Amino acid sequence: MEFRVLFFLIYASTFKSAIQAQDLQAPNITDLAFKNTDFALNLYRKISSRHDDNIFFSPLSISTAFAALSLGAKGSTLSQILSGLIVDTLAQNEQPELIAQLFSHLQGNITQNRALQLEQGIALFVDQHFQVEWEFSDQIMKYFDADIENVDFRQTEISKETINKHVRKKTGDKVKELVTSIDPLTQMMLTSTIFFQGAWEHPFDPNQTRSSRFYVDKYNIVQVPMMLIIDKFYIATDDELGAKVLRLPYRGGASLLIVLPDSHTDYSIIDDEINAARVQSWIKNMEKIKVEVHLPKFKMEHSYSMHKILPALGIENVFKNTANLTGISQEVGLKVSQVLHKALIKVDERGTIAAAATSVGIMGYSMPHTFFVDRPFFFLIYHEKTESLLFMGRVIDPTK
Template identity: 55%
Template structure:
């Protein structure tokens, strides 16, 4: 089964910034784990902010968003800097004598996750600047040093041409999975930061397409939809969170990445489980997983979700960056700059067909020892994470798998 995730992330900033210092000596891996944990806390906080807006499907990449805001963090100063630092849950990682620490950690985390190219997780960042707009050379150098960012000159006055140019960049970076990232653009825009992330994973144990058949999915007590339900019987890592009223299943991809599915028990409202999702809970699920024989029934689904984060992040204390009080003096000496728009778009496809699925043989089914079933036929949550660092790459909530 291939799981294709692509996501584009965009900053329209009347100015946008990023500090980056010289790459220092390698940091201890526990510090990278600490960054992963804090990024996970940021993810859970952001998820709760998004879920407050609606009861629909949710999907986003906390790693992509936090990486982009690390750029803003390094461009900012004063209250703006403090608000972003707090919003990202990175206050305890800040070292006044080591301004390069946080961007270096993000760089090392990315290197650790991609394992020097063996894992297909492509992140990219680009800074689109208004022509003749002066950005501090140090800022540009640091952006390229830590994030290998592209810096491009754009005539924002030509809104139609700029929209086409930027959308084409995102489309190429996400292998045609994120298209039409932006549809409108303010001609007064000075700087825009785009961050994209692309993940394609192949299940270690692919689902056999011959076993996929339509089955009911219960959105709630009154709404039922038919979905293509995949099937696989094997030994899986599983745990039962009795206090939360939910079960957890791990579906590993190749190259050290896994999807964790959190399925509320039958009769348990997903909103109750929703409130219990925390970073510490997530880590406890991973630790408590044990191998057991299961029949897994899981729907195929596709999701494409977009968020205007400038409407969401103020709820996490990030206010001044979007107002006239924004302090982005580490980016440029020009005054009166703020972030006017932050768009995040994520796309995911989960199915049974992968690069190795066609060559895989079905596991023989033993007629005895009847396995337990794990049937994902009601709203559920999922998390895609890098196992070595516990870094949360993507997270989502599926209320209706037929809604793309």
């Protein structure tokens, strides 16, 4: 089974790098991965509170983009970004370079195993009449290996095609047109892309896939292509939460976690209860048993206007006229005008393609020998070595 995930983030604004990092007992990438998981779940809750539909995004792509942006932010704008990403306690004296350095190390560890097909990219498109601070340009290239290109935003069609061409290249041609229009007054645009293609360590046999019922709710039943595999997998039961967790590994050091609420559990309750500590406890307390897995094939494509969602997490100033982005440029009035996030995922027999302390009773041995995913469920794709959350979502209706 092949799994691909694709994520794209774009925003217009300007940035700059602040203070020199002091490497004094700096936190490690495990600390960052833990914080990023909590950020992901906070963001998920804000998205899920708006509707009861399918959800899919890449928290790592969003946080990486804002980590890059933090290099050019100062004052309350910087404080809000670090606090919203839940990495403020990792920064020493609000030095954004330390956070950028952590993200750089995390990315290096994730891509260290070349068997794992995961590509991330940051690109900065700057109007040819706009002067970016040299220090910011230097640091965004240093920590994020960013591509920096001058464009003439007044020529909207040419600049739009330049950016979309870059995105198509970085996402394996999966996102063909991220930008549909450009304001000629745009001064800067930052894009963050992530592309993941994972092949199952234990592929599903396409000949075993059958049409089966999926219970969207008590009143809506849909027919879906249901995959089947019988093998040994790591599982856990969270009795307090009322859910079962299954780990399906990919080749190269990543895994898909399926969180399946019990038949009597309302999935919205799980929305409120999942946090980084809980996810970590599932991973560390799983037990390997032989299990019959029934998993629906599905694919989703979702776009989010993050500039309308992130203020709910406290990241507000960066979108206002009072934004302090003087680290990017000394010109006044610079702000982030737009944050667009687009994510794609496809799960089938070969794998996945995707373009984004709680006390828990874990009893792996009590897991039933059949794991039948025939009702709404959650899923998380994470890097095993760093326990970094790459993508997450929920499936309410696999046919949509």
